[in-house]
Amino acid sequence: MGKLKTFKGGIHPEYNKELSSSKAIRPAPIPERLIVPLSQHVGAPCDPIVSAGERVELGQKVGHSEAYVSAYVHSPVTGVVEEIVSRKNFAGQTVTCVVIAADKEQADFPKRSGFALESFTGEQIREIARDAGLVGMGGAAFPTHVKLSPPKDKPVDTVIINACECEPFLTCDYRLMIERADDLISGALMLKKAVGAERVIIGVEANKQDAADILKSKASGTPEVSVELIEVKYPQGAEKMLIYALTGRKVPPGKLPSEVGCLVQNVGTAVALFEAVAWGKPLYERVVTVTGPGINEPANLLVRVGTPISVLIDACGGYSREAPGKLIMGGPMTGWAQEDASTPVVKGTSGVVVLGKEAGAVVEESECVSCGKCIIACPMMLTPNLIVRSAKRGQWDRAKEFGALDCFECGCCSFECPAYIPHIKYVRRAKSMLATATK
Amino acid sequence: MANGNTLSVTVSPHIHSREKVSNAMRDVLIALIPVTAVAIGFFRWDAVINIAVCMATAALTEVVARLIARKKITLNDYSALLTGLFLALLLPPATNWWAGVIGTVIAVGIAKELLGGLGRNYFNPALFGRVSLILLSTWYVWIGGGGFKGTINGVTSATPLFYLKSGATGVRPGYLSLFLGNPGGSLSEVSILAVLVGAAYLFYRKVITWEIPAAIIVSAFVLSAILGMDPLYSILAGGLMFGAFFMATDWVTSPSGRNAQLVYGLCIGILVVLIRKFTAAPEGVAYAILIMNAFTPLLDRVLLPKKFGAVREST
Ligand code: SF4
Ligand code: SF4
Numbered sequence: 001m002g003k004l005k006t007f008k009g010g011i012h013p014e015y016n017k018e019l020s021s022s023k024a025i026r027p028a029p030i031p032e033r034l035i036v037p038l039s040q041h042v043g044a045p046c047d048p049i050v051s052a053g054e055r056v057e058l059g060q061k062v063g064h065s066e067a068y069v070s071a072y073v074h075s076p077v078t079g080v081v082e083e084i085v086s087r088k089n090f091a092g093q094t095v096t097c098v099v100i101a102a103d104k105e106q107a108d109f110p111k112r113s114g115f116a117l118e119s120f121t122g123e124q125i126r127e128i129a130r131d132a133g134l135v136g137m138g139g140a141a142f143p144t145h146v147k148l149s150p151p152k153d154k155p156v157d158t159v160i161i162n163a164c165e166c167e168p169f170l171t172c173d174y175r176l177m178i179e180r181a182d183d184l185i186s187g188a189l190m191l192k193k194a195v196g197a198e199r200v201i202i203g204v205e206a207n208k209q210d211a212a213d214i215l216k217s218k219a220s221g222t223p224e225v226s227v228e229l230i231e232v233k234y235p236q237g238a239e240k241m242l243i244y245a246l247t248g249r250k251v252p253p254g255k256l257p258s259e260v261g262c263l264v265q266n267v268g269t270a271v272a273l274f275e276a277v278a279w280g281k282p283l284y285e286r287v288v289t290v291t292g293p294g295i296n297e298p299a300n301l302l303v304r305v306g307t308p309i310s311v312l313i314d315a316c317g318g319y320s321r322e323a324p325g326k327l328i329m330g331g332p333m334t335g336w337a338q339e340d341a342s343t344p345v346v347k348g349t350s351g352v353v354v355l356g357k358e359a360g361a362v363v364e365e366s367e368c369v370s371c372g373k374c375i376i377a378c379p380m381m382l383t384p385n386l387i388v389r390s391a392k393r394g395q396w397d398r399a400k401e402f403g404a405l406d407c408f409e410c411g412c413c414s415f416e417c418p419a420y421i422p423h424i425k426y427v428r429r430a431k432s433m434l435a436t437a438t439k
Numbered sequence: 440m441a442n443g444n445t446l447s448v449t450v451s452p453h454i455h456s457r458e459k460v461s462n463a464m465r466d467v468l469i470a471l472i473p474v475t476a477v478a479i480g481f482f483r484w485d486a487v488i489n490i491a492v493c494m495a496t497a498a499l500t501e502v503v504a505r506l507i508a509r510k511k512i513t514l515n516d517y518s519a520l521l522t523g524l525f526l527a528l529l530l531p532p533a534t535n536w537w538a539g540v541i542g543t544v545i546a547v548g549i550a551k552e553l554l555g556g557l558g559r560n561y562f563n564p565a566l567f568g569r570v571s572l573i574l575l576s577t578w579y580v581w582i583g584g585g586g587f588k589g590t591i592n593g594v595t596s597a598t599p600l601f602y603l604k605s606g607a608t609g610v611r612p613g614y615l616s617l618f619l620g621n622p623g624g625s626l627s628e629v630s631i632l633a634v635l636v637g638a639a640y641l642f643y644r645k646v647i648t649w650e651i652p653a654a655i656i657v658s659a660f661v662l663s664a665i666l667g668m669d670p671l672y673s674i675l676a677g678g679l680m681f682g683a684f685f686m687a688t689d690w691v692t693s694p695s696g697r698n699a700q701l702v703y704g705l706c707i708g709i710l711v712v713l714i715r716k717f718t719a720a721p722e723g724v725a726y727a728i729l730i731m732n733a734f735t736p737l738l739d740r741v742l743l744p745k746k747f748g749a750v751r752e753s754t
Contacts, residue, residue, distance in 0.1 A: 008747075013454055168454065240747060250748035323445045328453050337448040355453060362447055367558025369460055370739075372648070372695035381744045385695055406746055411452030418460045419558070425450045 004206055006231035007241040009379040011412045013168050013234055013333070015207065020291040020298035021171045025179055027302045028288075028315050030102050034076055034306030035087065036062065039095045040346035041141045043069035048098055054081045058109055059282050061133075062098050071143040071347075072133040076284040076304035077102040090329040090336045090343050097344070100306065115278035117189060125194040125277060132276035133283045133347070137268030138162060138173075138237065139330050141348035144269060148194045150258035156195040160246055161188050161202040162266040163211070164230070164237035167331025170351045172287040173267040175300045177204070177211035180271050181218045183278075185225060187270030190277050192224070195263050200225045203246050207232045234333060235410040239264045241379050253380075253406045268350070283347055290316045294324040294354030303345050309352050310341035319354060326355040333411045363420045374413035374423065380406050384413035384423045391426035396433045404430035460557070463690070464517035466644045470637035471524055474681070477633040478626035482532035486626055490527040492536045496543040497523025504552035518557045522546050525565035525686070528627035529678075529725070530572075541575070542568040562732045563692045566725050573722060624721075627681040638684035647688040650697055654704025655683040655711070662712040679711060682724035692732045699738035707731050 039045035046063030050056055056075040063073030079102040089095045120128075130145035150156050161184070165173040177184060188200045202219075204212040206229045219225040230236060230245050240251045242264060249260035257264055265273075268286060275281040284305050291298035296317030303312060309329065313319065328335040329343060332353050345352075374384040382403030390399040404427050413423045478486045501519035505512050514520070526546050530539060546568025554560045627634070641647045656674050663673035674680065687693060687707055694700045710727035714720055 011456070013456075244747075252748040252750065253746050255748075325445070326447050326453055330451075332451075332453040334451050335453065336451065337446070337453060339446060339448050353453075359447075359453060362449060363455075366460060367556065369463075369558050369690045370693070370695045370735075371463070371690040372697075372700075373458075373645075375696050375744065376648075380747045382746060383696060383739070383743055386739065386743075402743070403746060409451070415452050415454065416456050416458070418458045418463055420455070420459075422450045424452075428450075 004229060004231040005245045006233055006236060007244050007379055009377055009381065009412065010233040010235060010241070011377050011415050012232075013415065015168045015232075016291075017169065017171050017174070017207070019169065019293075020289050020300055021174055023171075023175075023299045025172075025175050025287055025300045025302055028304070028307060028312055030077060030106055030304055031307055031311045032102060033082065034079075034100045034102060034304060035085075035308065035344040036073060036076060036098045036100060036306035037089050037095045037344065037346055038063040038073050038097065039089070039093075040073065040305070040348060041071040041135045041143055043067060043071070043143055043146075045095060046070060046073050048084050048096065050075075050081050050098060052081055052083045055079075056081060056100060058107065059284060061282070062100075069143055069146050071135045071141075072131065072282075073098075073305075074133055074282040074284045075100060076306050078106060079103045088343075090338065090346065090349070092336075097306075109279070109281050111279040111281065113279075117186070117193065117277075120190075120193070120277060122194045122196055125190050125273075128276050129194070129273060132272070132281070134269065134272055134276060135283070135347050136266060137272060137286060137348060137350065138266035139167075139334060139348050139350055141346070144265070144273065147263060147265070148191070150195060150256075150263070154258040155261060156258055156263045157198045157261045158247060158263070159188060159192045159195065159197045159200045160242060160262055160264045161191075161200065161270055162237050162239075162242055162264055163202050163204045163208070163215075164242065165208070165267070166205060166232075166234045166237040167333055167335075167350070168234070169291050169353050170289045170331050171291070172289045172300055172350055174208055174211055176267050176271050176287060177208070177215060181211075181214045183271050183274045184267060185215070185219050185222065186278065187272070187274035188225060189222070190273050191263065191265055191270060197263065198224065201246050202227045203230050203236075203242055204228070205230060205232045205236055234412065235379060237266070238379065238408060238410060240408075286345075286347060286349065288312065288345060288349055289351040289353075291351065292328075292354040293356045294319055294321055294326075296320045303349075305347055306344045308342050308344050309338070312345070312352055313341055313354070321356060323357070324354045325357040325361065326353075326359045328353040328355065333415070334409060365421045366419045368419055368421060371418060373416040373418065374421075377412040377416045379410060379412060380408065382406055384427075385421075387430060388421055388423055388426045391430045396430055396437065399426075399430040400434055405434060460518075461516040463644075463646050464521050466641065466646050467521055467685070468517060468524065470640045470644075470646075471528070471685070473633035473636045474528060474627050474630070475524070477630045478528065478532070481629050482626065485532040486527075488536055489530055489532065489534060489539050489626065490524060493527035493530075493539045493543045494520050494523035496540045497526070497547045500544050500547040501552065504548050505556075508552070510556070513557065516557060518551075519547055522551065522564045522568075526568045528681075529565060529569040529625050531625050538572060538576075542572040545571045558691055560691055561735070562729055563686055563689045566686055566729050566732075570722065570725050570729060573725075624676075625678060627685075628676075628678045631675055631680050634680045634684060641684065641688075647684065648697075648700070650700040651688050651693060651704040651707075652683040654701050655679070655687060655708040658705045658708030659711050660708075662709055666712065666716055668712070668716065673712065673715075677711075677715070677721075678724050682707075682711075682728055686724070687728050687731075692735055694735050694739045694742075696739055696742060696744055698742040698744060699735075702742060703731050703735065703738055706734070 044067035
């Protein structure tokens with residue numbers, strides 16, 4: 001095998017995918033009460049359009065916003081709205097949530113049948129994506145319809161399906177590739193149609209050879225879809241790194257992929273788009289990998305949005321040790337540590353990772369020893385050590401010069417840092433200071 | 440934590456390479472084993488005593504300095520012990536033990552702890568201590584006490600550098616002897632082979648990268664040739680190899696970015712040759728590195744890497 005394509009920088013963490021990679025997707029239990037945040041995405045939060053006491057049907061819209069950069073929210077169950085509350089989300093922000101008591105009996109979603117892609121225009125697909133409340137399901141949760149409408153002067157010729165799943169531990173996308181290969185390819189073709197692109201490239205990390213083989217055989221009759229194996233390295237699935245590895249194009253700092261004629265969507269989003277277009281199904285459930293050394297029976301679960309993660313932990317045999325050290329929503333590199341297990345799953349939740357005591361032990365950050373390991377690791381070619389130094393001194397302009405605003409918080413720098421410096425803490429501080437400064 | 444909550448909530452990432460500063464320092468200590476062993480093999484008790492005295496003094500100085508400053512004792516990061524060993528290796532074998540003590544106190548007490556400890560020091564502590572001793576000894580001949588220029592084990596006082604400067608080739612040690620083992624100069628200058636074995640370990644453990652040593656060696660080689668000095672001799676003699684792989688690569692006092700590292704190494708190589716050519720100072724490598732230490736923050740700030748996708752330097 002020749003040398004696989006990739007990008008410069010990055011890290012090689014232990015992937016630990018084997019904990020859950022062989023576990024077929026199964027539905028998670030539906031809890032009695034679901035807490036559905038009205039802001040699960042990047043952009044304007046939705047307003048509730050239901051009130052306490054009202055009956056809601058599965059898939060009924062419960063949150064709406066007139067803002068373009070926003071994503072509607074739908075009821076994940078049939079049941080009764082108990083109350084509208086404010087509570088903290090996974091990232092500690094206060095958001096409005098619709099609390100729904102689920103009926104004991106839940107019918108399956110009434111899928112529309114007789115789908116033919118030819119009967120949809122690109123315009124219609126974009127509309128459907130918006131109506132279904134689609135967001136990027138890799139974690140960033142950017143509204144899909146916005147991404148599907150690039151500026152007119154920046155035509156997109158290449159749709160890239162991010163099938164890297166470069167975060168350690170997570171296997172939800174891998175399972176979708178294995179179990180839903182046909183739907184994934186259909187979804188990819190819909191994305192292609194929506195932006196009028198010429199080709200689709202599915203980029204798969206080389207540690208998922210079997211998934212790539214399945215996709216290749218399924219796509220063999222569709223010449224505009226190609227499947228490419230790329231090097232196993234974190235963060236290979238980051239938009240800019242992936243575009244570069246697959247096409248050799250570099251998205252300039254501060255610019256979007258459309259700048260170089262690309263659209264990147266992850267596996268989960270492509271499958272969700274398929275379900276929305278072909279079945280008329282809005283985005284109210286997703287696959288979540290529940291895993292880690294701290295969980296008894298790791299699994300890939302199909303979870304209704306709004307399900308507290310405690311329900312998922314119980315469904316996976318509970319914690320494997322007396323007390324878990326860290327409970328992470330998302331992957332271990334970019335996910336959010338939770339204070340407790342009451343946090344509800346949202347559209348962007350790709351995993352729940354339970355780490356043991358060692359990971360929970362807080363190692364105090366020490367003085368930067370200027371080893372340069374963070375610089376070597378940074379895929380954006382920034383100087384994370386200097387960003388931190390500037391932030392500590394309150395020199396925000398300097399922090400910007402060193403790349404604070406170009407940092408996409410992949411965490412490679414901190415992973416390698418022998419002084420255990422939490423760079424992202426300082427980057428976020430710099431970002432918010434710079435944002436208020438320009439207001 | 441309050442309410443019996445044992446979950447740790449910190450910013451991402453939540454996994455780590457598990458490398459620690461102390462691991463790296465320990466690696467450098469390990470990498471110094473060949474050099475130290477060769478030094479002891481050649482100089483016996485002279486080397487043993489110097490090394491023991493300097494390391495013990497370094498540990499003691501760090502503890503006292505930290506107690507005075509009411510800071511946590513950080514002996515377990517090995518950095519003080521390392522400074523002690525480095526200083527001992529930079530001294531000629533016949534140095535009086537109390538000169539080693541003074542140098543170490545200056546290195547650890549002033550160059551490192553007074554500036555705020557590991558990570559905040561601008562100058563390589565061991566080199567700072569070494570050069571301080573040289574300067575002091577010119578003012579107070581009694582510190583030198585015959586140690587710096589004395590004769591030991593029958594080798595003449597002329598170090599290999601002497602031959603480089605004078606151009607006399609008849610009696611100087613050959614290339615091979617410089618490479619394998621030739622007692623002259625400081626403890627660390629005995630064997631290039633020992634230096635390279637240690638350096639290979641540092642590369643393997645990813646403690647150092649190639650930029651700084653390569654830039655130093657190449658620039659010193661080329662400039663020597665241009666100035667009509669024997670280029671091969673130039674890089675084999677006078678602790679240049681030891682300086683390039685072990686001293687100039689010191690994390691804290693060298694640049695962290697690749698471009699800055701290349702320029703830093705280049706300047707050190709040039710300075711070494713110029714100092715050797717135009718001054719009488721025997722410690723060109725030490726001076727050159729210390730001078731460039733002072734420019735490290737500037738180099739790092741000015742020679743930033745090109746951001747991913749940047750067409751040209753923005754602003
Ligand atoms: S500075 Fe930002 S982009 Fe660079 S490695 Fe760190 S988190 Fe990633
Ligand atoms: S990895 Fe950590 S210690 Fe090394 S230069 Fe970067 S911030 Fe400093």
